[in-house]
Amino acid sequence: MDTATFRRELEAWLDANAEELAPPYEGAGSMDEQMAHYSRVKRALYDADFGRYGWPESVNGLGGSPLLRAIVGEEINLRGLADPSPWTMIEVLAPTVIDFARPEIAARLVPPFIRGDEMWCQGFSEPDAGSDLASLTCRAAKTEDGWVVSGQKIWTSFIQYAQRCVLLVRTGEPGSAHRGITALLVDVDSPGITFSPIETMHGRHDFAEVYYDEVFVPNERLIGEENGGWQVAMDILPYERSTTFWHRGALLHRRFSDLVAEVAALGDRSDTAAKALGQAFQSLVAFRSRSRDTQHRLAGGQQLGVETSIDKILITSAELELFEAARDLLGGVVEFDDDLDAAMWRTDYLYSKAAPIYGGTAEIQRNIVARRLLDLGPES
Numbered sequence: 499m500d501t502a503t504f505r506r507e508l509e510a511w512l513d514a515n516a517e518e519l520a521p522p523y524e525g526a527g528s529m530d531e532q533m534a535h536y537s538r539v540k541r542a543l544y545d546a547d548f549g550r551y552g553w554p555e556s557v558n559g560l561g562g563s564p565l566l567r568a569i570v571g572e573e574i575n576l577r578g579l580a581d582p583s584p585w586t587m588i589e590v591l592a593p594t595v596i597d598f599a600r601p602e603i604a605a606r607l608v609p610p611f612i613r614g615d616e617m618w619c620q621g622f623s624e625p626d627a628g629s630d631l632a633s634l635t636c637r638a639a640k641t642e643d644g645w646v647v648s649g650q651k652i653w654t655s656f657i658q659y660a661q662r663c664v665l666l667v668r669t670g671e672p673g674s675a676h677r678g679i680t681a682l683l684v685d686v687d688s689p690g691i692t693f694s695p696i697e698t699m700h701g702r703h704d705f706a707e708v709y710y711d712e713v714f715v716p717n718e719r720l721i722g723e724e725n726g727g728w729q730v731a732m733d734i735l736p737y738e739r740s741t742t743f744w745h746r747g748a749l750l751h752r753r754f755s756d757l758v759a760e761v762a763a764l765g766d767r768s769d770t771a772a773k774a775l776g777q778a779f780q781s782l783v784a785f786r787s788r789s790r791d792t793q794h795r796l797a798g799g800q801q802l803g804v805e806t807s808i809d810k811i812l813i814t815s816a817e818l819e820l821f822e823a824a825r826d827l828l829g830g831v832v833e834f835d836d837d838l839d840a841a842m843w844r845t846d847y848l849y850s851k852a853a854p855i856y857g858g859t860a861e862i863q864r865n866i867v868a869r870r871l872l873d874l875g876p877e878s
Contacts, residue, residue, distance in 0.1 A: 540614025
C-alpha cells in the first residue's frame with residue numbers, strides 16, 4: 499500500500515474511533531494509566547491491521563515499508579492518543595530481534611510485543627558504562643544449556659511493565675571491549691532479577707536500577723552471535739534515531755501548536771513572543787526535514803550510521819527551545835500553576851532537561867560529528 503493511501507485510510511479510521519481511543523484520564527495521567535492506555539491503543543491498531551503494516555510476515559505483519567509504521571506513530575502523537583515513550587521500545591528493539599534472533603523465537607515473541615500485549619526493555623547502560631558502552635561489565639558465564647548472568651544495569655526504562663529485556667553482557671575476556679559483548683533476550687520474571695525504581699525530577703519512575711544475580715538464560719535466547727553483541731547494539735541505533743525520533747517530533751509539533759494557541763489567548767503579540775516561537779518553530783522544522791530524510795533512507799534499505807548523531811542534536815535543540823519558550827511566555831505556568839494544563843507543561847519542561855543526556859549525551863554527539871563526519875581530528 500502506498501503511503502498516501504495508507505495515511506488517508508488510517509486518518510479515517512482514527513476519526514471513526516476517536517472516542518474509543520481517547521485517553522480515559524485527564525491531563526498526563528499516572529504512569530500506570532498511560533501504560534494501560536498505550537496497550538489498548540496498540541491492540542486496537544493491530545486488530546484493525548494498521549499496526550501490522552511495516553512489519554514482515556514472519557512476525558505476523560502485513561509487510562510494506564517501515565514508513566507505514568512511522569505514519570501510524572506520527573498520527574497517534576499528533577492526536578495525543580498515547581505517550582510516545584513506550585512506542586520507542588518497539589521501534590528500537592523489535593526490528594533488531596527480527597534480524598538477529600532465531601526465526602522461531604522472533605515469530606513467537608515479537609507479535610505480542612508489537613500488538614501491545616507485552617512490553618520489553620533495554621538493558622545496556624551501567625553505572626560506569628553509559629556513553630562508553632564498550633566498557634560494560636555485567637557478565638554472562640557460559641554453561642552447557644545457556645548463560646548465567648550477574649551484574650548491574652541502570653536507566654532501564656519500563657522494566658516494571660516488561661516481560662522481556664534485550665540485554666548486553668560481557669562474555670569475552672576482561673578488557674576485550676566491544677569484541678567480547680553478547681546480546682541476550684531475557685525474561686524479566688527470571689529468578690535472580692530485582693530492580694529499584696529511579697524517580698525523575700518530574701516525579702515519574704521512568705527508569706530503574708536492575709540487578710542480575712546468577713540469572714539463567716537459555717541458549718535459544720542468544721541474539722546474533724556469541725561475542726557479536728556490539729553489532730546488535732549498532733543495528734539498534736539507526737532505529738532509535740529514525741522512527742522513534744519521528745514519533746517524538748510529532749509530539750513536539752503538537753505541543754508547539756498548543757503553545758501558539760495559549761500565547762494567542764493571552765493576547766501576547768510582542769516581539770519577544772514572536773522571536774521565541776519563531777526560533778522554536780525553526781528548530782522543529784530543521785529536525786523534521788532531517789528526520790524525514792533519515793526515514794526515507796532507512797525505508798530505501800540504506801545503511802544508517804554515525805550521521806544520525808545530527809538527528810539527535812537537532813531534536814535535542816528543538817525540545818529544549820520549545821519548552822524554554824513555554825516557560826518564558828506562559829508566565830509562571832511551570833513554576834506556580836497547579837491546574838492540569840500547567841502540570842503537563844511542567845512535566846514536559848522538566849523532562850526536556852534530560853534530552854541532552856538520554857540516547858547519547860549532547861557532548862558525545864557533537865564529538866562524533868566533529869571527529870567522524872567532519873574529520874576535525876581526535877580530541878585534544
